[in-house]
Amino acid sequence: METNKxxxxxxxxxxxxxxxxxxxxxxxxxxALPGLPPGAxxxxxxxxTMFMASSGIADAFFITALKAxxxxxxxxxxxxxxxxxxxxxxxxxxxxxxxxxxxxxxYIGIGIICAVCHNIGQLISACLISGTPSxxxxxxxxxxxxxxxxxxxxxxxxxxxxxALDRISKSL
Amino acid sequence: MKKLFGKTDLLITVAVLxxxxxxxxxxxxxxxxxxxxxxxxxxITEEIDLDAVEKAYSFSPKDGTEIEVARGRLRFSDACCRDxxxxxxxxxxxxxxxxxxxxxxxxITIKGTDNTDMMTY
Numbered sequence: 001m002e003t004n005k006x007x008x009x010x011x012x013x014x015x016x017x018x019x020x021x022x023x024x025x026x027x028x029x030x031x032a033l034p035g036l037p038p039g040a041x042x043x044x045x046x047x048x049t050m051f052m053a054s055s056g057i058a059d060a061f062f063i064t065a066l067k068a069x070x071x072x073x074x075x076x077x078x079x080x081x082x083x084x085x086x087x088x089x090x091x092x093x094x095x096x097x098x099x100x101x102x103x104x105x106x107y108i109g110i111g112i113i114c115a116v117c118h119n120i121g122q123l124i125s126a127c128l129i130s131g132t133p134s135x136x137x138x139x140x141x142x143x144x145x146x147x148x149x150x151x152x153x154x155x156x157x158x159x160x161x162x163x164a165l166d167r168i169s170k171s172l
Numbered sequence: 173m174k175k176l177f178g179k180t181d182l183l184i185t186v187a188v189l190x191x192x193x194x195x196x197x198x199x200x201x202x203x204x205x206x207x208x209x210x211x212x213x214x215x216i217t218e219e220i221d222l223d224a225v226e227k228a229y230s231f232s233p234k235d236g237t238e239i240e241v242a243r244g245r246l247r248f249s250d251a252c253c254r255d256x257x258x259x260x261x262x263x264x265x266x267x268x269x270x271x272x273x274x275x276x277x278x279x280i281t282i283k284g285t286d287n288t289d290m291m292t293y
Contacts, residue, residue: 038257038260038261039255075255076253076275077275078253078274078275079255082274103180104178105174105178105184106174106175106176106177106178106180106181107175107176108176108177108185109177109178109180109181109184109185112181112184112188116188126272126274129274130211130214130272130274130278130279131213131214131277132211132214134270135270135279136195137195137196137198137268138199138269138270138272138281140192140195140196141192142192144188144189144191144192145189145192148185148189152185156176159174
């Protein structure tokens with residue numbers, strides 16, 4: 001029985017890890033849009049980490065670490081640091097919000113908070129890497145507005161796909 | 173089962189948008205002149221009065237990175253990293269606009285002239 005449970009968990013991590021990496025890669029194909037900060041992405045792979053956060057904290061952080069390593073291998077050290085700093089903060093927020101039932105925040109609110117946390121994490125590490133705290137004013141406003149938009153989408157998509165992802169999880 | 177969107181979610185949306193506006197306010201200060209700052213390793217190495225640029229020119233604050241300066245605007249024109257996000261940022265031509273090259277730790281930003289006392293680093 002115990003082995004069966006572990007096998008299921010490994011299979012689930014494999015499927016969700018692949019899904020997160022595929023979405024990350026898909027996003028990297030989006031060209032820089034005028035008016036938006038270059039490098040800003042919709043955060044589709046965060047849907048996967050948010051889903052994992054609703055079932056297990058350790059698994060969610062595993063996916064986050066996997067994404068950071070993938071960014072490091074494909075896009076370099078800076079990209080890895082940005083992915084890790086944003087991912088850790090955002091996954092922590094997702095774990096707290098999705099595991100707790102003591103609040104009235106819906107999926108879109110959770111999506112927005114996670115996106116804001118992701119961008120704040122990245123902005124802080126950008127300030128530290130460049131040694132230029134004023135980046136908060138240069139990039140902050142745009143990143144926050146963008147986080148509202150992307151958080152709205154990821155939160156809504158999360159609610160829509162949870163039944164499908166739950167079915168995968170149960171069928172294993 | 174949690175709901176999709178409720179009052180709390182609306183409150184969060186509004187709060188984030190207000191915070192974004194508040195962070196934008198410092199960029200508006202200073203008069204109408206445009207001064208570019210080149211910040212390398214966290215130190216301001218150069219301040220350029222963009223209104224006084226007669227002829228466009230380029231310079232390299234570090235090997236492999238090139239900044240192009242023209243009247244009223246500037247941009248990263250060459251970078252040595254893989255994703256070249258600083259170049260993708262394009263021309264900066266308004267107060268508060270910022271472009272950063274993280275691998276080389278170079279930031280270019282535009283401020284209003286006579287604005288130097290607004291921010292301390």
